[in-house]
Amino acid sequence: MSGPDDRGAPLIVMRDVFKIYGSGESEVRALDGVDLTIANGDFVAVMGPSGSGKSTCMNLLGCLDRPTSGSYYFRGVDLANTTLDQLALIRRHYLGFVFQGFNLLARTTALENVELPLVYRGLPTAERRTLAAKALADVGLQGRELHTPAELSGGQQQRVAIARAMVTAPSLLLADEPTGNLDSARKLEIMHLLRALNRDRGITIIVVTHESDVAQFASRTVTFRDGRIEKDERGAAA
Amino acid sequence: MFASTLVMAFREIRRNMMRSVLTTLGIVIGVGAVIMLVTLGQGATDRVTADVAKMGVNMLTVVPGAERRGGASVGASSLTLDDARAILAQIPSVATVAPSSGRGMLVVYANQNWSSTLTGATNDYFTVRDLKIGTGRIFNEVESQGGTPACILGPTVQRQLFGQQDPIDATVRVGKIACRVIGTTQPKGQNTFGMDQDDFVLIPLATFQRRILGSHDVGAISLSATSDAAIPKVKEQLGLLMRERRKLPYGAPDDFSVRDMKEISETLSSVTGALTALLGAVAAVSLVVGGIGIMNIMLVSVTERTREIGIRLAIGARAHEVLLQFLVEAVMLSLFGGVIGMVLGLGGSYAAGRALKFPFRVMPEIVVIAFAFSFVVGVAFGFFPARRAARMNPIDALRHE
Ligand SMILES: Nc1ncnc2c1ncn2[C@@H]1O[C@H](COP(=O)(O)OP(=O)(O)OP(=O)(O)O)[C@@H](O)[C@H]1O
Numbered sequence: 001m002s003g004p005d006d007r008g009a010p011l012i013v014m015r016d017v018f019k020i021y022g023s024g025e026s027e028v029r030a031l032d033g034v035d036l037t038i039a040n041g042d043f044v045a046v047m048g049p050s051g052s053g054k055s056t057c058m059n060l061l062g063c064l065d066r067p068t069s070g071s072y073y074f075r076g077v078d079l080a081n082t083t084l085d086q087l088a089l090i091r092r093h094y095l096g097f098v099f100q101g102f103n104l105l106a107r108t109t110a111l112e113n114v115e116l117p118l119v120y121r122g123l124p125t126a127e128r129r130t131l132a133a134k135a136l137a138d139v140g141l142q143g144r145e146l147h148t149p150a151e152l153s154g155g156q157q158q159r160v161a162i163a164r165a166m167v168t169a170p171s172l173l174l175a176d177e178p179t180g181n182l183d184s185a186r187k188l189e190i191m192h193l194l195r196a197l198n199r200d201r202g203i204t205i206i207v208v209t210h211e212s213d214v215a216q217f218a219s220r221t222v223t224f225r226d227g228r229i230e231k232d233e234r235g236a237a238a
Numbered sequence: 239m240f241a242s243t244l245v246m247a248f249r250e251i252r253r254n255m256m257r258s259v260l261t262t263l264g265i266v267i268g269v270g271a272v273i274m275l276v277t278l279g280q281g282a283t284d285r286v287t288a289d290v291a292k293m294g295v296n297m298l299t300v301v302p303g304a305e306r307r308g309g310a311s312v313g314a315s316s317l318t319l320d321d322a323r324a325i326l327a328q329i330p331s332v333a334t335v336a337p338s339s340g341r342g343m344l345v346v347y348a349n350q351n352w353s354s355t356l357t358g359a360t361n362d363y364f365t366v367r368d369l370k371i372g373t374g375r376i377f378n379e380v381e382s383q384g385g386t387p388a389c390i391l392g393p394t395v396q397r398q399l400f401g402q403q404d405p406i407d408a409t410v411r412v413g414k415i416a417c418r419v420i421g422t423t424q425p426k427g428q429n430t431f432g433m434d435q436d437d438f439v440l441i442p443l444a445t446f447q448r449r450i451l452g453s454h455d456v457g458a459i460s461l462s463a464t465s466d467a468a469i470p471k472v473k474e475q476l477g478l479l480m481r482e483r484r485k486l487p488y489g490a491p492d493d494f495s496v497r498d499m500k501e502i503s504e505t506l507s508s509v510t511g512a513l514t515a516l517l518g519a520v521a522a523v524s525l526v527v528g529g530i531g532i533m534n535i536m537l538v539s540v541t542e543r544t545r546e547i548g549i550r551l552a553i554g555a556r557a558h559e560v561l562l563q564f565l566v567e568a569v570m571l572s573l574f575g576g577v578i579g580m581v582l583g584l585g586g587s588y589a590a591g592r593a594l595k596f597p598f599r600v601m602p603e604i605v606v607i608a609f610a611f612s613f614v615v616g617v618a619f620g621f622f623p624a625r626r627a628a629r630m631n632p633i634d635a636l637r638h639e
């Protein structure tokens with residue numbers, strides 16, 4: 001089931017993962033037996049119809065949630081018996097997450113939002129400022145540093161969320177429809193940026209998308225249907 | 239880490255100004271109201287207690303006539319100087335006995351006149367009534383025997399007749415008596431019932447009896463006991479002695495009455511005690527209301543805060559780091575509100591106490607209780623919802639609505 005693996009040891013191994021919401025009549029199998037291996041340095045696009053379990057899978061990969069059953073190895077470590085605190089430390093040191101709904105802190109400037117993961121990494125203020133400002137510039141938001149989410153458009157908020165996820169240069173960047181609110185020019189810009197991160201810094205990237213031109217950037221496309229992986233293909237990486 | 243937590247908490251407080259102000263306000267009101275009400279209540283009690291003490295210590299007063307609404311009954315035989323002597327001689331624990339008689343009279347000096355109470359008294363009257371000479375002197379031997387008429391003025395009479403002038407050696411006319419002013423007393427002010435305790439003219443009892451009454455009657459006998467504790471015993475013996483001297487048959491009702499300052503003071507104390515309890519209850523209610531206010535604000539913001547916690551967790555914060563931030567935030571707000579409330583409460587009660595002429599006495603335990611209560615409420619309601627959120631899976635905290 002695992003996809004072709006040619007860029008290094010597996011970063012992620014999921015075995016027979018189930019995520020079941022509710023019980024009895026109202027039971028929803030958001031993930032219905034997923035096996036997934038992702039190699040270090042890979043660039044994966046996740047596709048599939050709405051409600052097929054993409055976000056659910058991303059949340060598990062991002063250590064934001066726990067599976068109902070099945071195992072998840074991250075960097076070879078079984079996460080089944082980790083505490084919430086240990087998961088927090090994994091998120092802090094290895095993960096960056098772009099949420100489908102942005103999840104920025106309200107009434108907080110773009111710069112401070114992007115700085116936040118660096119605060120928890122314990123970086124000194126000056127360094128935080130520089131890195132955050134650079135990340136915002138990378139997503140084309142220079143001049144908007146001091147705007148709060150309420151003062152930014154949907155696409156701009158999305159880009160703040162992307163900047164926040166990549167500012168720490170994580171091992172694994174998870175992005176749930178990061179280009180959903182962007183025009184095609186911006187979309188391409190962001191995807192080029194992600195590809196650069198993947199190529200130049202070796203960051204493993206998983207992107208959920210509905211659009212095949214976004215998936216084009218990935219070297220592998222995994223397609224979900226009804227909580228299962230329906231297709232797993234090595235795309236022609238651009 | 240702690241420094242950055244402080245900074246973060248401070249930023250959150252500033253960022254959510256409205257919520258911070260409302261929380262602080264709840265604490266300010268809670269702490270301020272309690273401190274102010276209880277301090278004022280205590281001031282009122284102190285004032286009453288002090289007033290009662292001014293009326294005379296350990297004092298009992300015998301007057302003719304049974305205790306009745308509307309004053310002494312007519313027909314009861316009056317008291318005599320012999321009664322006074324007998325009381326001093328026969329009842330142990332009696333320190334001083336002061337027979338006296340009084341009557342309302344017009345006092346005239348030059349073209350000024352003032353309607354006051356003329357009291358015939360002995361020098362012991364000063365001791366029993368806790369009355370002190372301001373200027374001049376008390377009665378000498380000759381005057382006390384009913385010789386040259388001399389009088390001592392209460393501060394009110396002095397002010398009304400003489401203004402700023404020195405009254406000593408002036409001659410005032412009281413009724414038909416022309417008497418020389420030999421002294422004045424120190425002011426006592428109003429008593430608890432609002433009666434002026436400085437409005438009187440004292441002349442020797444002998445003079446009063448001869449020139450005003452035309453008899454050897456005594457209107458009242460005041461006496462002081464050697465101690466507070468002796469009062470009930472003295473009172474009992476006094477009753478028996480008076481019955482015997484007035485030859486009342488067994489079973490007949492008393493035709494005299496004994497007034498007990500201690501009784502009055504106890505009544506007053508219980509009234510002010512009830513007042514303080516009432517104020518305390520009002521204060522407790524305001525504390526609870528303040529607490530509920532704080533609680534509401536904190537709980538209303540829980541949804542937003544839960545999402546905030548979810549975001550912080552998702553980004554890599556550990557539960558205890560987020561909690562520390564929320565704790566610091568709650569502590570800062572509660573401390574701030576508590577201090578402001580304390581200052582306002584103490585300042586307010588000081589100002590109100592001055593306006594009402596109450597002594598200002600801070601009860602540290604109340605300050606501490608009010609402060610601690612609000613502090614605990616503020617911190618608890620800032621902290622516990624946050625703790626619940628911090629223990630969730632980040633995704634559940636993020637989805638919270
Ligand atoms: N917290 C939850 N409680 C109950 N059911 C849930 C919950 N979260 C997701 N689901 C269900 O799980 C299924 C998969 O949801 P998921 O969000 O993973 O879909 P998705 O593939 O990301 O869809 P979309 O493309 O619309 O974002 C859906 O049927 C959804 O209703």
Ligand SMILES: [Mg+2]
Binds near residue numbers: 055056100
């Ligand atoms: Mg989704």
